[in-house]
Amino acid sequence: MKNYLKSILLLFIIFIMYNCSSNGDDEKPPVTEKATATITASQVSVLEPSTDGEFVVKLSKSVASATELSLTFGGTAKNGEDYKTIANTIVVPAKATSVKIPIEILTDKIVEGDESIEITLASSKNADVIIGSPAKAVLTITDAIVDIELTPANVRTYMVNKNATDETVALFYNMKMLAKTSFMVGQHDALLSFYKNNAGDSDIKKTTGFDPGMSGGDFMFITDDPNTGQEDNWWYAQEKLIKQAAVNAYDKGMVNMFCWHMREPFEGKTFYTSEMTDTQKKNAFKSILVGGANHEYYKNKLKKIAQVTKSLKGADGKLIPIIFRPFHEFDGDWFWWGKSFCTPAEYVQNWRFTVEYLRDELGVTNMLFAFSPDASFTSEADYLARYPGDAYVDVLGYDDYGNFDNKGDAGANNANAKLQIISKLAKQRAKIAGLTETGYFVTPGKNNPISGLYSNYFYSAMTKNNVELSFMTFWGNGGDTYCTPTPSMSDASDFIQFARKEKVALLNKLPKMYKMP
Structure with a gap:
């Protein structure tokens, strides 16, 4: 009888320990999904001269702190030459989900054909934000069709x-x-x-x-x-x-x-x-x-x-x-x-x-x-x-x-x-x-x-x-x-x-x- 009671007591202790262990796992904080950053162009192309453009950086959800993203530039158009200089970082304010990058086209007198502006999201300095897809966006600068009037003077x-x-x-x-x-x-x-x-x-x-x-x-x-x-x-x-x-x-x-x-x-x-x-x-x-x-x-x-x-x-x-x-x-x-x-x-x-x-x-x-x-x-x-x-x-x-x-x-x-x-x-x-x-x-x-x-x-x-x-x-x-x-x-x-x-x-x-x- 004594051995039987000992067995019952041992099983009871094991049951209590198992339940305590299970309750402890349930109380762990849930894994938080990180926000993803993407970039798109508001329009496919712009005209030189007459129209400007913009890129939009979006987060999949807001985060508590500001997010600084680094940018890289590509395409045939030159930053600061064909369009007004854009910094190589952009900041999405805390609790915001988007920010715009305005593109101000710089007009010249040279007909260059179509030129492209490419901006890529290179990295994030916020641990709660990762780079998603699309990470690159392209905007085309097209010369407006203007026939040049030639004169003996020009x-x-x-x-x-x-x-x-x-x-x-x-x-x-x-x-x-x-x-x-x-x-x-x-x-x-x-x-x-x-x-x-x-x-x-x-x-x-x-x-x-x-x-x-x-x-x-x-x-x-x-x-x-x-x-x-x-x-x-x-x-x-x-x-x-x-x-x-x-x-x-x-x-x-x-x-x-x-x-x-x-x-x-x-x-x-x-x-x-x-x-x-x-x-x-x-x-x-x-x-x-x-x-x-x-x-x-x-x-x-x-x-x-x-x-x-x-x-x-x-x-x-x-x-x-x-x-x-x-x-x-x-x-x-x-x-x-x-x-x-x-x-x-x-x-x-x-x-x-x-x-x-x-x-x-x-x-x-x-x-x-x-x-x-x-x-x-x-x-x-x-x-x-x-x-x-x-x-x-x-x-x-x-x-x-x-x-x-x-x-x-x-x-x-x-x-x-x-x-x-x-x-x-x-x-x-x-x-x-x-x-x-x-x-x-x-x-x-x-x-x-x-x-x-x-x-x-x-x-x-x-x-x-x-x-x-x-x-x-x-x-x-x-x-x-x-x-x-x-x-x-x-x-x-x-x-x-x-x-x-x-x-x-x-x-x-x-x-x-x-x-x-």
Whole structure:
């Protein structure tokens, strides 16, 4: 009996201890859920100028003490430059659940395209608050669409070289004004290269009775390594021919535009990647950048271009203005400066160096600078992907052969869509716009003429949807192939019909391009 009572007592003690233990657990304070901090933008985008924006920081619930949150900034817009300076911390007051970060847009006169402001919540100094999601918010600054009104008084403001010669300034202004009523028609090597090598008048003059408004040239032979500058040298002979053609064009009242098929800098033999080694393709462009193995070599080529440009004088004794179009069709891979062989930053870096070296170091004052990708772009963002900035470009253009190669109305409409993009950008940025290089290569018996190519497809591409374009340039004729027909060709009548259309300007319809009105 005694043992039985002891067992009962032991069980009772265990029961009491268990209940006491359970009651103790129930009395522990509950775990408190922490507040989370998030950030959002009140609107997706704002306009420069005219509208500001804001970000909002929110806590999931209020807390007893103030919460200091640290911020980091990203995006293409700069804190304190594109918008009023924002501190790198923000405080949510005690017992509050939100606070606003006002964004005051700082207005400038530069059209920069869309810029982004990114603010990220980096950390919290309040132990009761953690960073939640979303921790980053983005706001876009969009330039308001304002067409710049160019006048003789303000034209230098919008040019790359504010110290350009009076004739160069007049050329810029007159080309810009021409776009309001018509577009100039040009041809590469108009006064040097002819179908069937039939020299004399330009092929366009042979067919229409009037020279084109623009003549194209190339610094290729001029800057080639074998050019010794000696009278018995073939390359130097080409240099003299090219220079004389530019003088003749100026004296006629035509406009000169020079491209540059620069040879790769290792052997100086080609500009086509199909003829280069993989090592050459990979390193050619990088080697001409500042600090690169061929940078001095590149500078010497620019010195030659400057020397030739500064030597061009017309019968009036004035320096002849030229449009310089370097490193064109960079969105393709057929040239060693193409998109696969340099980054956008490297392309921009070299473009800016080129402009600054020619303008500031070598003192070239009779040059406008033209930016011209090929036809791969489909939007403003595509077009501007490697754009070096308004301070480094006078002419917005692009090259297009594919849309006129038996593509009919669809091709013309596609070309017009691209021309709408550059026309709009040129209005907003006070730049000249044009179709910098185009054509369809006719070799009778192989590639035959296209019915209505000039009077229908080219003309509609250059005029539909109220585009404002200053010029278009056909590639040159030569040998058995032409881009503009001579009188005996079956498509000569189509070209004549094109030349007589209201908005087409050959030389006879141009104003005095080198005189300010």
